[in-house]
Amino acid sequence: MRVFCQDCGKSAVFDPHQFRCDCGGAWEPEESASFDKTKINSSMPGLWRYQEKFALDEIGDPFTLGAGWTPLVDMNFNGRQTYFKLEFMAPTGSFKDRGTEVEINHLRAAGIRDVVEDSSGNAGASISAYAARAGLKAAIFVPESASPAKLAQIGFFGAKLHKIPGPRSETTKAALQAVSNGAVYASHAYNPVYLLGQQSFAWEIWEQFGGEAPDAVVIPVGQGGLLMGAWLGFRRLMRAGLIQHLPRLYAAQPELLSPIKAAFSAGLAEIPELVPAGISQAEGLAIVKPVRGKRILQALRESEGGALTVTENEIKTTWQALALNGLFAEPTSATAAAALPLVYKAVGPDAKVVVALTGSGLKSPPKG
Ligand SMILES: [Zn+2]
Known part of the structure; x- marks a missing residue:
């Protein structure tokens, strides 16, 4: 598998023992082939319907625990018709x-x-x-x-x-x-093969929308693996002429720790390390400096999306509101849903907006 370094541009064949480039940058998969929709194999389980898109010939017959092909459900949520991608229905309860x-x-x-x-x-x-x-x-x-x-x-x-x-x-x-x-x-932050798997998130949404892209996708971002997957995945669809525009990608973070918003708003090209203002209940987002910071900022700008922050109280009330609609996600996931009012303000009230509910509520259930 060919990869390139996001920092110095060096190209290489990926060796799992060299988890990053000599310069310290993270490897990213090179786009090996265009996205041929006739080669989606719907007889394969979960995300393996896209096996040909991964271009990992060495895998042969994969084993599966059933990752991928998560439901996309829509409902009226806080007054707006919203689509939720239920990533918490994965084998271990997270995306x-x-x-x-x-x-x-x-x-x-x-x-x-x-x-x-x-x-x-x-x-x-x-x-x-x-x-x-x-x-x-x-x-x-x-x-x-x-x-x-x-x-x-x-x-x-x-x-x-x-x-x-x-x-x-x-x-x-x-x-x-x-x-x-x-x-x-086997790092979810550094491993480039991990990013290949995350691209299936975008391809599934595209299929679930009947071969179209939604207007916006909101994702809670720590290291940004899912955001990167969404961006790279939708980009491949666009390059193959299968969608006309990228959905606007929004990264949601708690106000207490929002290095992406800080860098995005300041117009920076890289994300500097940020000291947390406190400990957020969105424990999955406790990353002071994402490894793929430069690319995350590029994804947000290229897609004309942005970085959004929400308060601890907004996370808490949205977490409860999700549950009162039958969705038991973890507080980390509620961070993305809590940013919805800001997203609709940017994209319009009738836009098709997808929220990634990334982890199961059983992982950090409410106390009492
Ligand atoms: Zn490098």
Whole structure:
């Protein structure tokens, strides 16, 4: 698989042991082929209907836990007809499975036996499940403060759990130490194959809209894997002439930690590290500097979308409002739904807007 470095532009064949470029930049998949819609194989389960689009010949017959092809449901939500993409219906309860299912198939085919990941919980659970299914050994580094349900889930899949005290960045440092000792970093932030899997999010929405793009997509953004997948996926559809415009992509973050909004509003090309103003209930978004910052900003600008922030109270009331409509997502996902009034203000009240509900409410249920 050919990749390029988002920072220095270097092109290479992806080697999982070199999780990033020598310059420190993240690898991104090169666009290998145009999107041929006649080659969507609807007899394959989940996201494997797009296997030909991944162009990963080494995978052969993939194994699956059932990632992808999540429902798109629409309803009147707070007075506006809104589309919700139910990513929480993934095998481990989060959108991460979309990327992980393709990534772990690829690592297994490459003969990898040991993987390391760092995560606030969802990516760790996802990697643990797929490593178990593929017969790989997994070590997962998590912040000590992560939700007990997420930690229990990771451990129950049989992964070795390392609880790291201190801020989220300390967890990444500990994982990188294990990588320098020889394990492969199965990182949802860095792995380019993971991004291939995330592109299926865009392709499914396009199919579910009958071969059209919606007007806007709102995504809660931590490292930005789903936002990157949406952008790259819709871009491929556009280059193939299958859609006429990109949906406007919106990144939603809590006010307490919004490095993307800060950089976007200041017109910067890269996202500087930001000190959190406090600890948000949107625990999956506790990223002070996304690895793919430059590309995230490019995605928002190219699609004429933007970066939006919401208060803790808005997250909380929207979380409850989702549940009162039958949708049990986690607070991290509610961050995107909470940004809807700002999105409709920008795109108009009758626009077709998709909200990604990225994780299950069972991951961090309400207290009491
Ligand atoms: Zn580089």
